[in-house]
Amino acid sequence: xxxxxxxxxxxxxxAGVDADGRAVRTPMTVTExxxxxxLEAPPLGPAPELQGEHMLINIGPQHPATxxxxxxxxxxxxxxxxxxVPHIGYLHCGFEKIGEYRQxxxxxxxxxxxxxxxxxxxxxxxxxxxxxxxxxxxPPRCTVLRVIAMELSRIISHLVWLGTTCIDLGAFTPxxxxxxxxxxxYNLLESWVxxxxxxxxxRVGGMAADxxxxxxxxxxxxxxxxxxxxxxxxxxxxxNGIWIGRTTGLxxxxxxxxxxxGLSGPMLRASGVAYDVRKDFPYLDYETYDFxxxxxxxxxxxxxxxVRMEELRQSTRILAQAVDRLPDGxxxxxxxxxxxxxxxxxxxxxxSMIHHFKQVMEGPRPPVGEVYVPVESPKGEKGxxxxxxxxxxxxxxxxxxxxxxxxxxxxxxxxxxxxSDVIAINASIDIVMGExxx
Amino acid sequence: xxxxxxxxxxxxARPDASAPSTPRNLPEKGGTANPSAEAIAxxxxxxxxxxxxxxxDTTVYVRPDSVLExxxxxxxxxSQRYDYLSDVTAVEYRDPEQEMEVVWHLRSLPFRRFLRLKxxxxxxxxxxxxxxxxxxxxxxxxxRECYDMFGITFRGHPxxxxxxxxxxxxEGFPLRKDFPLRGRFSRAEQLRQALSITTEGRYxxxxxxxxxxxxxxxxxxxxRLAGGERTxx
Amino acid sequence: MGLSQTSPTSALFDSPNQxxxxxxxxxxxxxxxxxxxxxxxxxxxxxxxxxxMATAATRFDxxxxxxxxxxxxxxxxxxLICAGRVPFKLAPVLRRIWQQMPQPKWCISMGACxxxxxxxxxxxVVQGIDTIIPVDVYVPGCPPRPEGLLYxxxxxxxxxxxxxxxxxxxxxxxxxxxxxxxxxxASKIDELSEPFGNSVQQTRSGL
Numbered sequence: 061x062x063x064x065x066x067x068x069x070x071x072x073x074x075a076g077v078d079a080d081g082r083a084v085r086t087p088m089t090v091t092e093x094x095x096x097x098x099l100e101a102p103p104l105g106p107a108p109e110l111q112g113e114h115m116l117i118n119i120g121p122q123h124p125a126t127x128x129x130x131x132x133x134x135x136x137x138x139x140x141x142x143x144x145v146p147h148i149g150y151l152h153c154g155f156e157k158i159g160e161y162r163q164x165x166x167x168x169x170x171x172x173x174x175x176x177x178x179x180x181x182x183x184x185x186x187x188x189x190x191x192x193x194x195x196x197x198x199p200p201r202c203t204v205l206r207v208i209a210m211e212l213s214r215i216i217s218h219l220v221w222l223g224t225t226c227i228d229l230g231a232f233t234p235x236x237x238x239x240x241x242x243x244x245x246y247n248l249l250e251s252w253v254x255x256x257x258x259x260x261x262x263r264v265g266g267m268a269a270d271x272x273x274x275x276x277x278x279x280x281x282x283x284x285x286x287x288x289x290x291x292x293x294x295x296x297x298x299x300n301g302i303w304i305g306r307t308t309g310l311x312x313x314x315x316x317x318x319x320x321x322g323l324s325g326p327m328l329r330a331s332g333v334a335y336d337v338r339k340d341f342p343y344l345d346y347e348t349y350d351f352x353x354x355x356x357x358x359x360x361x362x363x364x365x366x367v368r369m370e371e372l373r374q375s376t377r378i379l380a381q382a383v384d385r386l387p388d389g390x391x392x393x394x395x396x397x398x399x400x401x402x403x404x405x406x407x408x409x410x411x412s413m414i415h416h417f418k419q420v421m422e423g424p425r426p427p428v429g430e431v432y433v434p435v436e437s438p439k440g441e442k443g444x445x446x447x448x449x450x451x452x453x454x455x456x457x458x459x460x461x462x463x464x465x466x467x468x469x470x471x472x473x474x475x476x477x478x479x480s481d482v483i484a485i486n487a488s489i490d491i492v493m494g495e496x497x498x
Numbered sequence: 499x500x501x502x503x504x505x506x507x508x509x510x511a512r513p514d515a516s517a518p519s520t521p522r523n524l525p526e527k528g529g530t531a532n533p534s535a536e537a538i539a540x541x542x543x544x545x546x547x548x549x550x551x552x553x554x555d556t557t558v559y560v561r562p563d564s565v566l567e568x569x570x571x572x573x574x575x576x577s578q579r580y581d582y583l584s585d586v587t588a589v590e591y592r593d594p595e596q597e598m599e600v601v602w603h604l605r606s607l608p609f610r611r612f613l614r615l616k617x618x619x620x621x622x623x624x625x626x627x628x629x630x631x632x633x634x635x636x637x638x639x640x641x642r643e644c645y646d647m648f649g650i651t652f653r654g655h656p657x658x659x660x661x662x663x664x665x666x667x668x669e670g671f672p673l674r675k676d677f678p679l680r681g682r683f684s685r686a687e688q689l690r691q692a693l694s695i696t697t698e699g700r701y702x703x704x705x706x707x708x709x710x711x712x713x714x715x716x717x718x719x720x721x722r723l724a725g726g727e728r729t730x731x
Numbered sequence: 732m733g734l735s736q737t738s739p740t741s742a743l744f745d746s747p748n749q750x751x752x753x754x755x756x757x758x759x760x761x762x763x764x765x766x767x768x769x770x771x772x773x774x775x776x777x778x779x780x781x782x783x784m785a786t787a788a789t790r791f792d793x794x795x796x797x798x799x800x801x802x803x804x805x806x807x808x809x810x811l812i813c814a815g816r817v818p819f820k821l822a823p824v825l826r827r828i829w830q831q832m833p834q835p836k837w838c839i840s841m842g843a844c845x846x847x848x849x850x851x852x853x854x855x856v857v858q859g860i861d862t863i864i865p866v867d868v869y870v871p872g873c874p875p876r877p878e879g880l881l882y883x884x885x886x887x888x889x890x891x892x893x894x895x896x897x898x899x900x901x902x903x904x905x906x907x908x909x910x911x912x913x914x915x916x917a918s919k920i921d922e923l924s925e926p927f928g929n930s931v932q933q934t935r936s937g938l
Contacts, residue, residue, distance in 0.1 A: 695820070
């Protein structure tokens with residue numbers, strides 16, 4: 061695309077602090093081919109003789125830029141963050157405790173509400189884990205439908221991230237664009253499972269429902285139109301001087317640090333580590349899909365943005381492949397240990413009725429054992445860890461929350477940056493408090 | 499502008515291995531064990547209890563007092579390179595006779611391996627294990643959560659405070675099996691206690707230093723702070 | 732539909748010197764101005780907040796109700812929309828935000844969790860925010876669809892239209908009991924939060 065570049069835009073970014081603890085501001089330029097380059101930082105004069113007290117500022121728990129009920133207590137020297145103490149737990153709802161009192165299929169509605177931007181992806185992740193614990197295999201149509209579900213879920217989650225991050229940094233339009241696309245995905249989900257947000261789309265051993273007639277045409281239509289929105293947002297932001305100035309050089313994590321802090325997902329990949337659960341510990345036959353794992357090279361907020369934008373495109377690619385290969389056949393496993401008999405048989409045949417009754421009232425029982433199955437959620441490596449003692453309810457249902465671990469690095473990432481950059485760094489983590497506090 | 503990082507590729511230590519694929523028809527017990535299990539057994543004979551393969555994942559049971567040593571070796575040794583800590587959690591069983599277990603999920607990105615480490619905490623002994631924070635910085639919050647939910651003390655953790663429940667939470671450790679689902683107190687009492695939390699509590703200069711050196715404070719002050727008292731101005 | 736058109740009580744008059752003037756009841760005028768420009772304070776915690784954002788975004792467009800001006804500061808807000816579950820740790824925060832809002836103020840409890848604790852009948856979640864703050868409209872759903880929230884907002888507008896200045900009971904702040912610090916009697920809280928329906932069977936049955 062040979063667009064005529066207009067101008068050289070100069071913006072200011074913050075690249076850490078100097079020896080005196082002052083923020084180093086680096087002018088940056090956008091050259092004609094779109095590359096971002098840095099000018100030589102102008103030398104700072106001698107530090108002025110200013111003595112002052114550090115100031116405390118409290119952000120949250122009710123603050124629009126904390127994406128929920130996160131609370132950050134910041135110690136500031138002027139406008140530079142010296143220390144950051146995050147407080148979480150304001151949305152602790154005891155998911156893991158409830159899981160110990162519910163049968164496996166009954167837990168699925170809770171997985172919707174835990175990372176509520178990725179509801180249907182959590183349903184799938186839960187079912188994969190539970191199926192491994194039960195030793196059940198699902199039919200190929202179910203596997204492909206689950207891939208479609210996970211990638212749609214990744215798209216709507218990244219769209220919320222894009223919209224809210226843009227609002228945090230002062231751009232309103234991408235919010236409206238991304239929410240419009242989300243409504244399109246919601247329409248798809250609603251015609252499939254009947255709910256917009258809290259889908260509860262899967263069961264152990266299958267899906268709650270097969271897709272309705274004509275659904276794949278709607279999905280193809282979405283796959284065709286969605287990249288336009290991504291391109292529009294891309295045109296608006298990627299080479300925008302303000303956007304670049306407010307995101308480059310912020311919250312840098314080197315690849316070693318990122319691994320050591322346990323970061324995952326786009327946060328880890330922006331730091332140059334090409335770890336994607338879909339590639340390295342595959343599930344749902346992801347190894348047979350053709351897609352790429354975008355990797356950043358600076359580990360800053362801008363790279364995280366680029367990685368997520370590219371993931372939106374890659375997800376669309378996976379969706380296109382999945383809808384083309386969608387086979388016919390049943391969506392539920394035929395394993396009678398976990399699957400209910402058809403309603404018509406349960407109503408007419410005594411054995412099926414007893415089977416139905418026992419399945420519903422007592423619940424399927426997995427063998428004694430434990431599984432930890434990670435999946436690549438939009439936030440990173442999400443894992444459900446089940447421990448079973450042979451009864452119908454898990455002894456322990458543990459959620460490995462990616463954004464919880466990602467958020468724990470925020471104290472390190474914001475140190476030395478300006479207060480306004482804290483908002484950008486916090487937004488780049490893509491936190492969901494429902495998942496962090498559980 | 500910041501430095502550019504070279505990409506780090508998982509699986510780089512085993513370039514000849516076949517590409518990973520979705521596991522199918524895993525056996526309930528048995529199967530290919532992770533070679534690290536044998537290596538731990540050979541190197542730490544005293545601390546090693548047993549290992550098993552469940553649904554394709556290898557679990558190694560070790561004694562709780564040598565966990566840090568084993569984890570450090572797994573992290574540093576060039577033949578192991580478990581550089582990524584996925585999770586730390588605990589399991590309490592419904593059978594009150596069964597020991598509580600602390601679970602570490604370790605991952606080696608260069609070898610693309612996954613290892614579950616378990617340390618049973620003997621009945622009646624204090625719930626204490628070593629923190630793996632000196633090896634993995636990511637263990638900070640995960641261990642705090644485990645402390646908050648199970649009451650397991652992680653020795654050597656820099657800042658072991660409650661994280662999800664508030665500091666003055668008095669009902670106990672929610673994920674323990676003796677903790678009722680609806681809590682110990684009546685709803686009215688729970689609400690009364692919750693409403694008495696000062697919303698500005700732990701929001702002061704002292705709080706920041708307390709976060710660093712809570713354990714060094716005198717016992718009496720720790721008790722007052724844990725009671726939710728406001729400090730500072 | 733539960734909504735009825737408010738009967739017009741104002742009239743436009745033309746005076747001999749060509750200056751138009753309006754005669755109306757003061758109650759009507761005040762209520763009309765309040766109802767048509769409610770500034771919401773979104774107290775969004777969980778899933779419902781996402782549906783609230785969807786309500787504010789393009790397709791459902793909260794601006795049609797004079798509500799597009801989100802007031803993230805409680806001091807400039809008229810209606811608190813509590814969207815999502817409220818755990819005990821958040822209860823004093825919610826109460827503080829309610830206290831910071833100036834009168835006149837209203838509250839919409841959006842979703843099952845805010846209204847009753849919803850599916851979180853456990854040690855961590857407040858069983859209904861009406862034990863902490865007075866609620867005007869409850870919107871059921873888990874989460875409510877944007878249409879549901881809009882319907883709740885319209886119900887609130889109708890409620891505002893029916894207010895009378897002479898009614899002393901409409902500005903209830905729910906003062907705390909000096910002894911217990913609770914806003915409604917303890918026995919009432921226990922009664923409200925008793926498990927009901929299936930949840931009794933589910934949690935007290937054996938394994």
